Amino acid sequence: MVFDAVAQFVASVDETPRDVAASALTTIGAFVWVKAFDALADRGAFASTTSRKLVHVTSGTFFACTWPLFSASGAARFFAAAIPLAQGVRLFGIGSGMIKNASAVRAVSREGGKEELLKGPLYYTAVLAACTSAYWRTNPIGIVAMAMMCGGDGFADLVGRKFGKGNALPWNEEKSFAGSAGFVAGGFGVASGLLAYFDAFGFIEATPTTYFVTLIIAFACALVESLPITSIVDDNFSVAITAIACGSLLY
Ligand SMILES: Nc1ccn([C@@H]2O[C@H](COP(=O)(O)OP(=O)(O)OP(=O)(O)O)[C@@H](O)[C@H]2O)c(=O)n1
Ligand SMILES: C/C(=C\CO)CCC[C@H](C)CCC[C@H](C)CCCC(C)C
Numbered sequence: 310m311v312f313d314a315v316a317q318f319v320a321s322v323d324e325t326p327r328d329v330a331a332s333a334l335t336t337i338g339a340f341v342w343v344k345a346f347d348a349l350a351d352r353g354a355f356a357s358t359t360s361r362k363l364v365h366v367t368s369g370t371f372f373a374c375t376w377p378l379f380s381a382s383g384a385a386r387f388f389a390a391a392i393p394l395a396q397g398v399r400l401f402g403i404g405s406g407m408i409k410n411a412s413a414v415r416a417v418s419r420e421g422g423k424e425e426l427l428k429g430p431l432y433y434t435a436v437l438a439a440c441t442s443a444y445w446r447t448n449p450i451g452i453v454a455m456a457m458m459c460g461g462d463g464f465a466d467l468v469g470r471k472f473g474k475g476n477a478l479p480w481n482e483e484k485s486f487a488g489s490a491g492f493v494a495g496g497f498g499v500a501s502g503l504l505a506y507f508d509a510f511g512f513i514e515a516t517p518t519t520y521f522v523t524l525i526i527a528f529a530c531a532l533v534e535s536l537p538i539t540s541i542v543d544d545n546f547s548v549a550i551t552a553i554a555c556g557s558l559l560y
Contacts, residue, residue: 331378331389362463366467377510449556460499464492472485493531497523500526526551
C-alpha cells in the first residue's frame with residue numbers, strides 16, 4: 310500500500326530530471342552519512358574500526374534502498390552507478406593526496422593513513438558501481454552480491470572482533486567461527502531485507518526458493534571470506550565474485 314503510493318508518486322516525475330534529482334539526493338545522503346559517522350567516532354561514540362565497519366555495512370545497503378527513486382528508463386542504472394563511481398573518484402583523490410580531507414580519512418581508514426582509502430573503500434565503491442550497472446534492481450544477483458559484501462563482511466568483522474577470541478578457524482588463525490557465523494547472519498539478513506524490499510516494489514519476485522538459495526550463497530561467501538587469501542585478493546572482491554558466481558548458477 311505505502312510502497313504502491315511511493316511508486317506511483319515517483320513514476321509521475323519525468324525520467325531524466327527524476328534520475329538527476331535521485332542521483333543528487335543520494336550523493337548528498339552519502340556525504341552526510343559518512344560525515345555523521347566521522348562526527349560520532351570523534352565524540353567517542355564508537356572506535357574508528359567500528360565506525361569504518363558501520364559505514365561499510367550501511368552505505369551500500371542504504372544506497373540500494375535509494376534505487377526505487379530512479380526511473381524505469383534504460384539509463385537509470387547508470388545514473389545510480391555514477392554515485393559510487395563519483396565516491397570512488399573522491400576516495401582516489403583523497404587517498405593519493407590530491408584532495409585534503411582528514412575527516413573522510415578518519416571515517417573510513419583502518420589506522421588513519423590516507424593511502425588505505427585506495428584499497429578496501431575504493432574496491433567497495435567499484436563493486437557497488439559494477440553490480441548497479443550490470444544487474445540493477447530487477448536481478449537478485451547484484452542485490453545479493455552487494456548485501457554479502459556489506460552485511461556479510463561487515464558483520465563478520467563486528468561479531469568476530471567481539472566474540473572471536475578463543476575460537477579461531479583451523480585454516481586461518483586471523484578469523485574465527487564467531488566471525489563467520491556473523492557473516493552468514495549479516496549477509497543473509499541484509500540480502501533478505503533487500504530482496505523483500507525490491508519484491509514489495511515489484512522489481513523482483515522473491516520466493517521461498519530465492520531465500521533458500523540466498524542462504525546457500527551466504528555460506529559460500531562466508532567460506533571464501535574465511536580463507537587466508539586477503540593479501541592476494543581483497544575480501545570486497547572475493548565475496549562479491551563468489552556471490553555473483555553462485556547467484557548466476559543457482560537463481
Ligand atoms: N570470519 C571472520 C572475519 C573477521 N574476523 C575478525 O575481524 C577482524 C577484521 O577482519 P577483516 O574483515 O579481515 O578486516 P579488515 O582487513 O580490517 O577489513 P576489510 O576486509 O574491510 O579490509 C579480524 O582480525 C578478526 O578479528 C573474524 O573473527 N572472523
Ligand atoms: C569503509 C568502507 C569500505 C571498506 O571495506 C566503505 C566506504 C564507503 C564510501 C566512503 C562511501 C560510499 C557511499 C555509497 C556509494 C552511497 C551511500 C548512499 C547512502 C544514501 C548513505
